[in-house]
Amino acid sequence: MKPLLGTLYLLGILVPEGLGYDGSLAQPRREVVEETVNPWKSLDTYSYTKYHPMEEIYQWMIQISEKYTGVVTQHFLGMTYEIRPMYYLKISQPSNNPKKIIWMDCGIHAREWIAPAFCQWFVKEILQNYKDNPRIGRFLRNLDFYVLPVLNIDGYIYTWTTDRLWRKSRSSHNNGTCFGTDLNRNFNVAWCSIGASKDCHDLTFCGTGPASEPETKAVSSFVESKKESIVCFLTMHSYGQLILTPYGYTKNKSSNHEELIQVGQKAANALKKKHGTNFRVGSSADILYTTSGASRDWARDIGIPFSYTFELRDNGTYGFVLPAAQIQATCEETMEAVLSVLDDVYEKYWDSDGAGKVTPTAVVLGLLVSFMSVL
């Protein structure tokens, strides 16, 4: 498996260069100054308080799965538009009982660098603490974490090489006159009905059809295939200091809206305790703006109960270009918020001793049995 991954990884680097997959025909391209990949760089010296280019994140994922072999595996999700591999990390403690899944993705918008930084921080925190910290340890008894550190890999690389404030993917449209789809307007939920643009020049371009982009397809087909097991879908963004619940495409509320707000508010309170940062909680249409095709709304509508968008620091002072000096504080407070959500999710489905509570599945099975007996 590893040689294959290694080959795919190299392919991901070499192929776009070889095919001249530059894409930016209109503007002059800045010199590609990518840091040389040092395969012997140790995980011990990896800095979680710096922003890392994609090559280093690829390498970090391999090293993490090597260091924590019993608990972490790296998995292939799909290929990006510029033919780069998308990987997620699965954190799972082997056991006999069936697990529920927590999904977290970061970096669907390329310029929101603090988000991939948080995904890496989150993985590190779980792995460094699950043995000694009972709060985190109990999660792994019944939960698996699936973390996608960078969803929009092509865009992320583009922010490192060419345009720090790029947002979309790097797909080509209109005979190469426009680039990029807003991947968070591309999901198959009320697609392009509101709060998105059909013009490929715009930053909220919804794509050529629902899930038209390979990145969207990769995430949605995988999440769809696991939807019965996924209880929590977290998608990390910046900036704005918000915890957003469904929906963006309508002011109507999801059936569990009250609960989502309650859990979200508790998370915001936990976040504020850390460094005093204020986060607001509400539905996207209420406190942000209308959007259609957002991954969080799509996840909720395929049945995943706890679906949130996190908009991390700050409030506009630095915006997308959040100083690296703030990575630690931002990640620490966000970690508190996420752990708070996980506490609530865990306590909803399991007792403190890990025994299962009445779950939707259990109720359904009960109904099935009674239905079958009637036939």
Place this chain on the structure above:
Amino acid sequence: MPPRGQPPPASGPGGPRPAVLLLAPLLLLALQGVAAAPAGAGGTEDSPGLQDAELQRGLLQQAARAALHFFNFRAGSPSALRVLAAVLEGRATVNPKKECQVDLVFTTDHYNREPFCLIPKSLFQDGEERLGKCSARVFFRNQKPRPAVNVTCTRLIEKNKRQQEDYLLYTHMKQLKTPLDVVSIPDSHGHIDPSLRPIWDLAFLGSSYVMWEKTTQFLHYYMAQISSVNQWKTNDDAVDFDYTVLLHEFSTQEIIPCRIHLVWYPGKPLKVKYHCQELQTPEEASGTEEGSAVAPTELNNF
């Protein structure tokens, strides 16, 4: 909890097997029933009151932003820039022409505070002490730029201290070696060299003028990055600063490059000219817009 009637979802990639087809609606009803919040939730119609409250809140925020940009510009002081803390109270009225008048009171905080301040904000017992307070009337002309602003604020920094800080900034600026060897401020990692911090603050001051003019009921801006410093002169005692700034418009998520040319001397009104690269929209025409400061009126203190 009685199950709620909801349409079943689209079938997954594999397609449901025949036996399960019968059970799918039942399954879904059960799932909805257990997962549902207290009665009343799920597909509720909007109460008109709630919608209005959200609309009000949004307009108050917009007005506060416009008022603050205008205030910062008129104060003309790069060491005394303010950011919005919170809207305390306000009322927005929309006339039949869709023009919008907003009266509001809001609090402000220092812009120049270090981001990783060692004193957590929660330790400030008496909130009013470190926050300034402003009252404003803002008039939005139905998505047209240049909202009319009338704003007065309590003093946040003592006048002498402010003049001192401005003059200190000014002397730092005069000491900068030209031509400035900068590509962008901050760099991609959000870092601003301390020696270049005065440039960022002055750029924000100039951008405040631009952001004030461009703010409407629906559009609001943040300064994302200085993408180039075209000219930096400090002869004739004033700072002559020509730069390109990238503004981030929140509702469209667009990045708007603006070329700004300002002339500043501590204590004197700021002179600004600018030209923004607009997206071509039917309502707007691209072109040079000019603005210059008028003689400042006395800022009333409460």
